[in-house]
Amino acid sequence: MSSSTDNKCAVCGKVAEETESQALKRCSMCKTRKYCGADCQHADWPTHKNACKPAWHDKHRKCDDGNRHEGRLELITWTLPGSDLGWGNCFAEESDDLKRKFEVEYGGDEEKFFEYWPQGFRWTCCGAEGDNTYGCDHHGAGRKPCTCDFCRMGKPLPDKIYKKKTPSRHGLELPRGPDPRSFHPGHAAVAGTARAFMGL
Template identity: 45%
Template sequence: MADTSQCFNCRKESMTKDLKRCARCRGALYCNADCQKNDWSNHKELCGESSSWMDKYRGCRDGSLHEGKLELMTWEYIEPTTKERMGWGNVVIEGAEYMKKVLREECNGKLSRLFKKRPEAFRWTCCGTDAGMNFGCDHHGTGSRPCTCDFCRMGKALPNKMSKV
């Protein structure tokens, strides 16, 4: 299947390799310079010469952009489908101490290195999705662009059972 994305401005779908990336943040995708200029008022708050290691992971294949931060999952919860007890680093509870050791020893305490090894240990604060997910960011009305999901289009709140948090 072809890897396609949408222009951040006009939403025209094209092959990802044919779209141009914003030279500053490397996340936003555009058809051409005119589309980039037309989108600047929306994009400028997210764009910048940031030293944040997570910025290069914001761009999604569908043309959306994660607007939150990558958050290391450090809480315990029960995974809904497998019913397994999960812990620090989004691993089964028995593996949590090992993941902490990986961060300390193999990654020298750097979250960016842990992310390269295990992106699923993180989630985006803007949408709550697993950081390994790069097909699109669903902001549910809180992003710089309106969400296009059915729930937001209907003007109804997202049901609690749909929430990942």
């Protein structure tokens, strides 16, 4: 499961706000390690080079809205307390069978298993389930502006969404927004009207 360590430099532990550019940079090859700057990245290379390779899920990063997920696909292996969902984000009574299928039929290969059961994964950048391709609702934590309705309206996520307990968001420290780069009066009017019309 992801933790706040995903938002720190892999070498010195600085968070984005403590860096000169107010941002962490990812390894351009594997996209998994984050660094506060070139010095830490160079210092980490002797250790990191053996594991540095493109991730299997890189080909799934592109979203329908043209944005890209910047996190990683992570298999949901936990049961959310108070939920009827278990391992693999399926009904708890079916989780043992699904886990056995992953281990035996797919040999523990996450890439192959994703092709069969994408909803059993989540993107660590936004908490979206693996089969959800509409976009990355990162609310300001991504390199490009967030395209969610709330960021476009200049509003933070409401409690009913931000505090909702789901297996795909469990354990992630996600921003609430709004992304200041996203506000657009026209988009805000359309999003506000559409959400009101749909009763959202």
